[in-house]
Amino acid sequence: MLARLSRAFVYRHPLQVLLALVGIAAGVAVVTGVALLRGALVESLDAVSAELVGARALVVRHPSGRLDVDEYARLARRAGAPDLVPVLRVPVRVGGQRLELVGVDPFSGIRALTGTDGAGLAAALYDTSGDAPPVVLSRSTLDLLDTEIGAVIEIDAPDTRLRVVAAIQGRPGLDRRLLMDISRAQAMLSERGWVSELLAPPEAEAWLRANLDDRLLLTTASSQRASARQLTAGMRANLTAMSLLALATGLFVVYSVLSFLMVQRRRTFGLLRALGMTHATLARMLLGEVVLIAVFGALAGLVAGSLLSDLLLRLIAAPVAEVYGQLPPATTRPSLWGYAAIWFAALAAAIAVTVPVLREALQIPPGRMVRSFVVQVLPLRKLLPLAAALVAAGMLWLVLDARLVAALGGLFLSLAGIMVMIPMIGFGLVRALAQRTPTTLPGRALRLLETARGRLSPALAALSLALALAIGMGMMILGFRAAVGDWVTRLLQADMYVSLESRELGPAQVERLAALDGVEVLSSVRRTRLADGTELTAYDLPARAWAGFELLEGDSGRARAMFDAGTGVLVSEPLARRRQLRAGDTIELLAPDGPARLPVVAVFRDYSSEQGFVAVSSALYRRWFGDPAVDSVGLYLAPGVPPDQIGRRLDGMQLGGHAQWFTPGGIRRESLAVFDRTFRISWALAFLVGMIALVALTSALLAQGLERSREHATLRALGLSPARLFGLLTVQAAGLTGAALVTALPLAVLIHYALSFLVQPRAFGWSLPAGLPPIEPVIWVVPVALVLGTLTGLYPAWRIGRRPIIEHLRAGR
């Protein structure tokens, strides 16, 4: 009978049940999507060596990124040599997608890889049946590029056509890679003489340590992946925080929908209780329904989340490549365990939020059929201590623990505390507004809301939080964007910058640039990585360029003198924060001829690298490494010389590679474009959270509308036209949204500052300059929220308006 009762209810209210399903599904979808995305950013970054040799593969590199091919041949023939796999890795673009061309020797110690057609890698790469060189792609890359086996693809840079001959399934580390025979790759790039790295099996470590030239670096694929992972740690932490917020909002939806369903059946429950149904049986029936909805909702959420994860991955792939130099996989790789964990968690959470609804249902006395049942609102004296305790706990965590998790966790707790207070403030506002126009329809409509406080409070809090998040995050992003723009503008002091495509500039080339007519002075940059992984950047800076450093600590005059003399180094803010360095401290650098201890003379602002780096003078760098090459050169032009004119001359110069030149304006534009791409995913998630919050609002309004149906019927009976009733309900929706917005604004400013000054430094290592929050997000979000919020009132209004008056007057359903 229970099942039949449930079924009858479901059939009578399919839309409401659907709403509950959507609520759970949406929350689960966002959590699943982000969890899978996190996985993709953890497991498969820079996993190409692991895929080619094995998870614990060793990687041999030269600091310059180019390992002499003769060195490889010598090593490979030495007694006891392990199976070395020479690999050539070059970034390329295909149809706007960033990919990597990976030249491998299929006849080396490479793992046996089989294409989906069963052909081995060697056979595939030695396919000589066509003109274009053959490439092998992973199945997902094939889908990503929307191409197929047998098709010809064109890569942008060297303008070359490649023939797709096979696809490999299930090796995510090979995603976004074009696998090619190393001889074809070398020939195509006209790059003889070097390979990017050598891979070796893990058991070769002792042999390699004994036989490698001192200048070669030995790392493991797993440590390489770990550092790739570390790169994206901040990004992932932020994503997780967003997904948990989405789940929390989703659970609000579940709560409001369930309570709404409960409200509708109050009469039935009263009847059933009167007929002798025990608490236990009633509880079983309700729980059964919740479980059923949760089971299906969560399943749908998993499916939607998996699809969402691929969309999010698309959003994030470009910034991960641009900002971190890492290629994520083409699709996310869920595991059954991961799915099961999320599914069970969603089930548990759904049951947990049902508890208050269940309690409410069980409180219905037998025979209660007519009078409605008012949800109790907790009094202020009970709420305040709870809110204060949550906020205090959050603050305490924030202050005592310097980790990122504390920043996010503390923020969460504090927000939870504030959320407890939001309904109180929100309804206070509604009341105040209603009192201003007590006799008009809007005034009455708003006053009616007050009586449904218990029902509407969670939805109001959820909506307020979602709006605050969207606005606060928007403020942070725009503030950050402005800071990055200012930083780039300040940093780029030269009139134009010159580099060679994927190649360094030698001293002769630099001299030729310096000798150009109209060029007054040069600056140069050379980047390298020390044996312990510390990034080192060597600068040759004329006086004008020095102004590009915004020193956060240290005295500029003294810092410059010591930097130029090679007796001191500068460190970027992220590195200073990671290593807890301050101006005046000493840093140990693993120079090629032994560790060197140098004072840190200043800490400067930098947004280019989350890991941070040490800046040294190029004179000191050359003394250490004996390397005269530079990566790029800044040209300071004589007054009145346009950069275009120099640029045209550069295009005609034979610099031994494709010369690229940029103006500061161009670099700034490109940097901000990268920035915008990086934060697209945050906008997307904020939007999702906002949408879920709107679903919560719709269901809450429906619930309260139904609960108040007897009042509505009375109003209708007293002469309120359906149109006026419609207006009344719409005003209520708009009023609630307005209240949510007003409470959201201060919260948004709080979130903005917390993200800018607590989360950002802990996640990425850099701070943002203090200032007033940007106003634009308020301008964008407020009208959109008001319109959407008001729209959410339409459906409940329509439903309530079309019910027969008499029935409701009689039954109060």
Added chain:
Amino acid sequence: MIRDIVIAGLVALMALVWLVQRTEQSGPDVVGVSATALLNAAPDVFRRVTGPEPLSFPADHGLHPGYRNEWWYFTGNLADDAGHRYGFQFTLFRFAVEPGERPDSDFAADAVWMAHLAVSDIEAGRFLSRERFARGALGLAGATADQWWLRDWTVERTGDGWRLRAQTAQVALDLKLEPEKPVVLQGDSGYSRKGPEPGNASRYYSITRLRTDGRIELDGRTTEVSGLAWLDREWGSSQLGEGIAGWDWFALQFDDGRDLMLYRLRTEEGTASRFSAGVLVQPDGSYRVLGRDDFRFDALRRWRDRLGVEWPVAWRVRLDSEEQDSEVLDVEVRPAFDAQRWYATVDYWEGAVEVIDSASRQSLGRGYLELSGYAGAQTEARRGIRVQ
């Protein structure tokens, strides 16, 4: 109601199946080639062996460009002072890449080289095998009159003999091999026909008895060993004719000083091709070439490997020519142990064997047996790959 449950269940099931499908990872990557496939076809640009040609040594120990394939093949039976016995195989294969325009690269190769090193630890019944590849570029692999190598696996000529050095993580060989008999030219003065077409032939010579001394390092323990080895050298293009499924090849060294090489080219119907052949070498190095009708083999026992492929590892071999004065032999060839099968790019069984007199059950000698083409039908269907 039941209908609703069924529909909901079906939808849920579809979602589940979709989710499970997304979690699927790749299966194991296995690549195998039939040895026969490597030898029965070659584009016309490659030179063919079409008749006898004089060979000169040591020059012909080096590689012969222009042919599709060539190999250097040592097998042998060794024992240490304590009587522990070992079999070993060291093989270097060269597969030429079709001539044509090569990419302008350090890695541009004219050939792909494959080396097989196997040691049969007979007492322990352990077969340790290792396959290596290298492209013929950057000096990674090659063969001259004086040295044959693939990376650090090398065979250096030392006067008339050779020194073989090769190691893997588990086993290392350092052996001196000195010929006890002169070179045997197989077939018609080294022109070994294997099929009806003019190009279905190889150049083939052997040194059937090499005194071998040196060291085997196994599990970190080095043992002095000595025994007898056998060298086979062969090159050509498209050696095998149409319809050949595989071969059974015997290299037997008798205690009385005689050596016997026999191979049966097996047709797809399972019969011996008329191009099956052999050679019987006397202690003094004189030899007699054998044709198909001079010998008979019968499989006595089959061993099933872990992939389910059955290999005829024990045989009865009879020499019973109708010619006058010809010797008669009736022996059983038994594996030192069964599991001497290569699970590598090329599927074959190659292992140390004992020779026993069929009548008296006395041991007569030792040798090596190679079985090929048995895994073909199954593995090709399963893996289907050609190395070109």
